[in-house]
Amino acid sequence: MFFTYVGRELRRRRRQAVVVASGLALGIGLVVTVSAMASGVRDAQSEVLRSLYGVGTDITVTQAAAAGSGGPVRIGFNPGSQRQEGKSFSRDQVVSPPGLGTISASQVRSLSKLQHVDAVAGGLTLTSIRAQGRFASGPSQSSGTGGVITNPTALPSEAPVGISTYSITGVDVTTTAVGPISPSEVHKGRYFSSKDTNAKVAILDASYAKQKKLAVGDAITISGTDYTVIGIATSPTGGQTSNVYIPLARAQELAGLTNKVNRIYVKADSASNISAVKSEIKHALPKATVTTAKDLASQVTGSLSSASSLSGDLGRWLSIAALIAAFAVASLLTMAAVGRRTREFGTLKALGWRSRRVVGQVMGEAVVQGILGGVLGLGLGAAGAYLVSKLSPTLQATVNDAATGVAGPPGGPIQQANHTVSVPLTTHLSATLLLLAIGLALIGGVLAGSLGGWRAARLRPAEALRRLD
């Protein structure tokens, strides 16, 4: 009887039921789309942070370079004992990124002993500056006088001298729990093994390998030393923090920074302990810059940040406003419907129906409308989310390198200030969102039903019948 009555009544008030369900559907659809977008933005953000930050890393520790250190990079091309006119040259100079200081490896070990620290790994981020070109032929050569050039350093190279940079990261090969790269990102070849501690092996970022036409088994020359390429890595965002990964000891040797790192990757034993670990690290290393993923997220700028604000702030308030409007419309229409059915409810009460049974009937109708709205809303929301995914707008995230210690991209200026990563926006419809839609639909239905039911419950049968009969 209950369901028959609910079904027939909704069919009778078809138009109103459609208006209420559509209103709820719009509100819920908006919430679903915005939430799916927000989830996509969050995923994009975490991918970006992962890309900029390190695998499994909760906290990174860097240290500003001491005042007065650094300075212009000098690359020596031609020792005085050699005649180099007309010869091509290629020189690498491996340096620690400007502004980034070093931390002793012993301090890395000390951090691993802190409470709530699950894993620690040191890393050495370096920038290799490569100058390539050909020495100019001296005027004496071209004139054929055969004179000896006594001061070869005075000869300029032929323009242009190609200056390119690429980034190298020294990886602690003894741990895979935390660090700048994970085994799962290596899609060709293999990851470092613990035996590679001092091996001349390298893993290349896929786009860098493609650009340099390098494959697994090939050799890459860094500062005159050949490294065998053992793996090619791709991060989900399509870009890596570094172009080349080599064992930490090798990187330290290249930069002349024995037992030094310039970045420490820390993983806390649980997300709730991250801030506690951060405090402990600050206490242990007072001069260090301790950055959590949350800190870094706040420094992300660009369209990703705008999308995050859009879905987080505007989207949230827009959804809330739409939901409130939908709930209000549903409630008002339900109350109005109860008003029109005074005679009906008065009769049922005269027949001995308890108020709660009448309220239950009103509530049942409102909840069914709510569920219809929820299903429609979920469909609308899914369509909206699909549309956003289909359009797949590309979001860009820019993070100041000082915050991450990340070297600039290849080919960029040496004094790279920011690091930008592009990531397509995708939307994610999860079971949680499904539950959210159903929950909102039920809330809308129950709210409208409660108000309508309250009006029905207050109805005194004698008054209801007297008014109309």
Added chain:
Amino acid sequence: MYELRNVTKRYAKGRTTVSALEDVDLDIAEGEFLSVQGPTGQGKTTLLQLLGALDRPTSGSVRFEGRDLARMREGPLTQVRARNIGFVFQGFNLIPTLTAQENVETALVPLNVAGTERRRRARAALGDVGLGERARHLPFELSGGEQQRVAIARALVRDPKVILADEPTGNLDEGTRDEIIGLLERLWAERGQTVVLVTHDSGVARRAPRGAWIYEGRLSIVEPAGAVVEVAAEASGA
């Protein structure tokens, strides 16, 4: 069955108070067929609502089988209505979205009668009023007389002790009116239930063995009911 003593019912209407019933005394025996006649707006329906536990008097007592309905809370009053009273309204008051059978079933819902039994009893009640073939029809598919017969079946289906009919023929033509009153008389004779019939129609009122006249909230008993017609003429100055 009913004992009404010094029953007064007043309503607030804006700033004024309207007296619907004034100091009414009335006894109704079990199995009695009583008609209550009077012009519109003189308190007939108010009296019926007090008898039907739909309302409480402002003062006085309404005893039903020894229990004072005036002092009962809403829950027990609802129980009294559900178990003992069958209503028949002037406007039929059928649920427009439910079929004739489902409308009859609504009277069994408060008694928590199981679905199969509910349907069986509803079909039997419709058969009793000669509408067995129209059980699946919606109210708008039925004539006025048929709708009122469905309402009577709804009132009878739970076999109540009292049938309270408020102008049951008010919306019907003369032929149908006689048919409905004939049905109520037959059912009363067969089942022996107490019937209180409120009407402004003297032709209907005189069919009852005992009548009451109500005017300006005051009730007087006239036996036999046929005498009500004369009282009515006197009161109206004819």
